[in-house]
Amino acid sequence: MAELSIIIWAPLVGAVLVLLTRSRSSATAVAMVASLVTLAATVAVIAGFDRDAFGFQLVEAHDWLPAIGVQYKVGIDGISVLMVLLTALLTPIVIATSWLTINKRVKEYMAAMLVLETGMLGVFLALDLVLFYVFWELVLIPMYLIIGVWGGPNRVYATVKFFLFTFIGSVLMLVAILAIYFNTQTFDVQVLPDRALAESLQGWVFVAFFLAFAIKVPMFPFHTWLPDAHVEAPTGGSVILAGVLLKMGGYGFIRYVLPLTPNAVDDARIWMMALSVIAIIYGALVAMMQRDLKKLIAYSSVSHMGFVTLGIFSQEQVGVDGAIIQMFSHGLVTGALFLCVGIIYERTHTRMFSDLGGMARTMPVYAVVLAFFSLASLGLPMLSGFAGEFMVLVAAFGWQYWSGVLALTGVVLAAAYMLWMYQRVMLGQVKNVAFLRLPDMNRIEVMALAPVAALVVYVGVSPGTFVDFITNSTARIPFIY
C-alpha cells in the first residue's frame, strides 16, 4: 500500500547511501540503482493506475503535526501521474550522462541529484498544502548547489538569482497557504475544493499563488532567471531544471489555483492569456537572436511554457489536458535537447554559434538525433510537441480567437529559430578546423536518449493513450464561465 512513499523516499535513501560510497564509480552506481528503483516503482504504479477513477489513488495519510491538522498525505491522480513518470524517467538518464561530464565531487553531485528527485516527486504527490510547500522548498537547495558548485564560470550570480527568485515567490505562497488554512481550517487538498473560499480572499490567494508559480513556470516578466540558470548549470542540472522544475509551476496552477480560486481565475483570465501569448512570441523572437546555444533553448522553453499557461487558463478541459501533455512532451524534448547541447559542449567546450558549424559531417549520428529533437521541439506532427500545442490552440481559439492566432505565430517562429539553430550548428562548412575530427555519440549517450525518443514518438503518434490518464481528473476542475 505504501508505493507512493517508496517512490518519494527511495531516492533520499539512495542519496544517503551514495554519501557513504568511496569511489566515483560506486557513487554513480548506487545513484543509478536508487533512481532505477524509483523508476520501477513508478512504472508499477502507472501500470496499476485506474484511468476511469475520478479521485486520488493510492492515498496514504498519516498525522504529521496534528496540532494544526497537518498530515503527511500523498496520492496520485491523472494530473500528477505524467509528471511523476517524467521525473522518474529523466533522473536516471541525468545520472548516467553525468558519469561522463562530472568528475569533481561526484558523490555530492549524485546525492544532490537524488535529494532533488525526492523533492520533485514529493511536490507532485503531496496532497497536503504544507507538505507540498516543504517539498517545494526542498527542491531549491540541491538545485542551488548543483548550479552553484558544478556550474559554469558565472555560476554564483546565476544560482543566487535562481534561488532568490523562486524563494520570494514561495514565501508569498506560504502566506496564501496560511490564509487558506485560517478560512477553511484544513490543509487537505481532497477536502479543500468543497470549502469554497470567499470571493475577495480568492483574489489575494490567487495573486500569491500566481507569483509563486509564474516565477517557476516561468511566465513573461519573471523569466530572466531561466537563461542565466541554464547557461551556468551543468548538463545534468540543465536537463532536470528544464525537464521537471519548470513543470512544478504549471502543475501548481492546475492542482491548486484552478480548483481553489475558480472565480479569481475567471476574472484574471484575460491577463493570464495575454501574458502567455506574450511569453510565446517574446520567447520565440528573443530565442532567435541568441548567440549561445543553451540560451536559445532556454528562451524556447519560455515560449513553450507560454503554451502551457495558455492552455491552463483557457478554461477548457481540452486546454488543460493539452497543457499537461505539452508539459510532459516539453520535459522530454527540452531535456533531450539540453543533453545534446551537453554532448557538444563536452567535445568542443563552446556553445557559441560563431564557433560551431558543419558538425553534421563530423558527427552524423548526433546530427540525426539533434534533428529529431529539434523537429519535436518545433511541434512537428507525429512527434510529442504537436499534440500538446494543438490541443492548447484549440482551447485558446474557443475563448478568444486572437490568442489562438498570436500563439500560432509562436509556432511559426519556433520553426524559424529551431531550424536556423540546427543550420548554424550542424549544416554548412565546418568553421573551426579543431572540430573536424570529433568522437560521435557514444553508447551511454545513445542509450540515455533512446527511451526519451521512443516516448516522444509514442506521445506524438497516439496522444490519446496519455490523455486518457488525464481527462477524468481534469474533468473535475470547476471552470466558471
Added chain:
Amino acid sequence: MTDQIVAFTYLSIVASVAGLATILVRSPVHSALSLVVVVFHVAGMFVLLGNGFLAAVQVIVYAGAIVVLFLFTMMLLDLRRHETERTVHRRQIWLAIPIAVLLFAEVAWIAISKPETSENLKGAFPPQTIDELGGSAQALATVMFTDYLLPFEVASVLLLAAAIGAMVLARNPDEESLASPPDMIEDAAGTDESSEQSERELSETPATHG
C-alpha cells in the same frame, strides 16, 4: 514645616549647580569631586523623604566607593596632557544640548502635571508603620528579604561578577612572558600552564637544592 522647605530648596539648588559643574569643569578630578557634592545633597533629600538608611547607603557606596574608585583610576592614568586639548566636541554640542533640553522638558512636563499618587496605588508602608518597625532600615530589610529576595541575590551575583571582571581586565600583563601580545583567551589558557610549571618548579627546586 518651613525648615523642610528651606532645606529642600538649598539641597536642590546646590545639587543642580554641582551637577552642572561635574559636566562643565575641565579636569576630571574636579568633576569627580563635584559629583561627591551632588551625592551628598541627594542623600540629604533622601533624609527629607524619611529614608535615612538609604541616605547612608548612598553616601557610603557612592561617595565612598565609586567616586574613590574613579579618583584611584585617575591617579593610575597620567592625565597630564588632558588639559591642552579641547574638552568638547564642537559638532556634538549642537546635538547634545537640544536633546538634553527636550528630555528635561518632557520629564519636567510629567513632573509638573499631577503625578498619580492615588490611593489604590499606595503600598503597604506608610510612614507610621516604618516608625513601628523601627526606621527605614528595618522596613527595607523586611521587604528586601521577603518579596525582593531574588533581586537581592541577583544583585550580589552581579557584584561578584563585576569584581572578578575588573580584576581580570585590569591585571598588568608585564608579569608574564612578553613573547606574544597577550590575547585574552590564550592568555587565560596560558596562565594555567605557566602556573602549573611555576608550582612544579617551586616543588622541584627545593628538592634539588635540598
Added chain:
Amino acid sequence: MTDFPWLIPLFPLVAFAINGAFGPRYLKKATGYIGSASILGAFAATVALWIGGVHSDTPDFTLYRWVSSGSFNIDIGFVLDPLTVVMLLVVTGVSFLVHVYSIGYMAHDESFARFFTWLPLFVFAMIMLVLSNNFLSLYVFWELVGVCSYLLIGFWHQRKSAADAAVKAFLVNRIGDFGFAIGIILIFWNFGSLNYSDVFGSVSDHSTDLMLLIALLLFIGAVGKSAQFPLHIWLPDAMEGPTPVSALIHAATMVTAGVYMVARMRPIFEVSNEALLVVGGIGAFTALFAASIGLAQTDIKRVLAYSTVSQLGLMFLALGAGAYTVAIFHLATHAFFKALLFLGSGSVIHAMQNQQEMSEYGGLWRRMKWTYFTFLLGGLALSGVFPLAGFWSKDELLASAFFKGVADDGSWAFTVFWIMGLLASLLTAVYTFRMIILTFHGKPRNAELHSHSHESPISMVAPLVVLAVGAVALGGAVGFPPEHGFIHDYLYKVPGVYHFAGAGEITAVISLAIISTAVAAFGIVTAYAVYSRRQPSPEAVAAVSPRLYALLYRKYYVDEIVNYGIVGVTKGIGLILWAIDAKIVDGIVNLIGWTVRATSSLTRRVQTGQVQNYLFLIAAGAVVSVGAFVIFR
C-alpha cells in the same frame, strides 16, 4: 482490398524503417532496391484498390482514436473514393519511377542510404495525406510532407545554399500551414468535428461568410504548399536538392497537395463565389507571373521550377472555375510530363558533371539521343501540342475558365483569367522550347564539358521512356472526349464533383481547342525565331530590354523584398526584444538587487564607531518615546 487500405502506406513506412535502421552501415546500395520495391508494392496495392472498385459511398476506414479530451475527439482514418485512388495512382506511379531513376542518379553519392531513407518516408507521408479522412490527420501529414521536403532539399547539407533553401522551404510552408491551422480550428469550433463526412454534411447550415473565411484560410495552406503567388519563393530555391527530389516532390506530388486539398474541400469552396473567385484569380495571376519569370532563367532546373508554379496556377484556375475533374486530370498529366522534364534535366546535369547553367550547354542532342527525344516529347506535352497529354488537360482547363467567364452568373472575371491563362500557356511554349534549344540544339558552348557528356545509364533512361509514353498516351487515353473521358466519369462518381454543363456546344469546344493549339504553335515558332537561328547568348537577349530582363531575372525582386522585409524585420524585432529583455526586464531584477545593496550601505554608515553617536541615538529614542507617552497619555 477496401478492408485493408493501410497496406498502401505500410510499404514505404517499412522501407523507411529498414533503410533508416540498417541503411548506412549494412545495406548501403541495397537500400535503393528496398525503397523501389516498397513503392512498387504500394503501387500494386493501389491498383488493386482501383480494380477492387471504389465508389463515392465506400465507408471510411478508421485506423485508431488519436485523442479524446472532453469535447475534442479525433480519430485517424482513411477515406476511400475515386479522388483518393486517382491521386494515389499518380503519387505511387511517379514515385516508383523516380526511385528507380535515383538508383542510377545517386549511385556515387556517399550518403546514398540516407537518401533512400528519407524518400520512402516522404512517399508514406504523401500517401497518408491523400488517404486521411479528417482535417487533423490531413494537417499532420501536410506538415510531415513539409519536413521530408526540408530533409531532402537540404540533402547535401555541406552546401550552405542547400541548407538555407531547406530552411526557407520549411518556413514558407509553415506560414501557409499557419492559415491552414486556423481554418481547421475554426471548423472544429463551428462543426464540432473534424471528419470530412460530418463537416461536408452540415456545410449548408452555416453562414456563407463563415464558409468564405474558412475557405480562404484553407486556401492559404494550399498557396503555401503549392507555391502560389505570395508564397512561391521557396520552390525555385528548392532546386538545391537532388534532381530526383525536385522531380518527385517539387513537380509531381507534394506541390499538388494544395490542388488535391482544394478539390477535396469542394463543398466548402463551392458555397461562396468569392472564394472561387480568389482561387481562380490567384491561380491565373501566378500562372502568368511565373511563366514570365521562367523566360529569363538560365538555370535549367529553375526554368522547370517556375514552369511548375505556372502549371499549378492553371490548376487552381480550373478549381476556381469549378471544374474539379479537369484540375485533377491536369494534375495527373502534369505529374507525368513535368517529372519527365525534371528527370531529363537530371540526366543532362548528370552528364554535364552537375553543371546546371544552360549557358554551358548546347548541341547535346547528338550525345544524348534518348534523353533528347524524351525531353522533346515532355516539352511538347507541356506546351500543349495536339496529340500529347498536355493538350487535352490544358485545353479543357482553359475551356472551363472560358465557359465559367461566359456563364451568366456575373463572374466575368474568369474571362480575364482565361486570357491570362492563354497568355501563360503561350509563354510556357516559349520558355519550354527556349530551354530545349539552348540545351540540345545549336553549337556546344562549353566544348570541354561537351566532350565528356554521354548518354545516361539504362536505369535512368528507362523511367524517362516510361514517363514519355505516359506523357504521350495518358492524355488521349484517359481524357479523350472532353468532359466524357474515362477520368471524368470515374471522378464524376466522386460525390457531387461538379461537372459543369456549359460544355454542351461541341463547336465552342473545338474552336477553343484550335485557339489553344494556335497559341502553342505560335509560342514554339517565336522560340525558334529568337533562339535557334541566331543563337543569341543570354546577354544579347538581355540587351534588348535590360530593365525588363533584369526584372524577370531577379524574379520581380520578391526574394529580396522577403529577405529584407519579413526576415530582416523579424530579426530586428528579435534584437530589440532581446535588448529589452537584457536591459529592462533583467535590468529591473538587477536594479532591485542594487537598491538593496545601496540602502544597506547607507544604513551601515550609521555605525561610525563613535560611542557618542550611539548614545545620542539612544537619547533621541528616549526623547521620542517619552514624548509619545506625554502626548498620547
Added chain:
Amino acid sequence: MSIPLNAYLLVGAILFSLGTLGVLMRRSVLIVFISIELMLQGVNLTFAAYGAFLEDMAGSMFVVISLTVAAAEAAVGLAILVALGRRVTEFYVDRLDTLRW
C-alpha cells in the same frame, strides 16, 4: 511632608538631563563615566521620591539595586579604562572607534 512630589521629580529630571548632556558633550572618557553616575543619581532620587509618596518600599529597594548596578558598572568601566591605558595614551572618546565594521 510638605514638599510636593513634583519638586523631587523636577530635581531628578534636572540631574538626569545634566548627566545626558555631559555624556553626549564631553570628549574625555572619565567625564562621560562620571556623567553616567550623575544620571543614576537623578534616577535614584526619582525612585526614592515615588517610594516615599506611594508609601511602598519598592522605591528604595530599586535604589539599592541601581546602586549595585552603578558600582558594578563603574568597576568594570574603570578596569577597561586601565587596560586601555596600557595601549592608548589619551582617552578621547572619538579616537577610540576601532570597534567598527
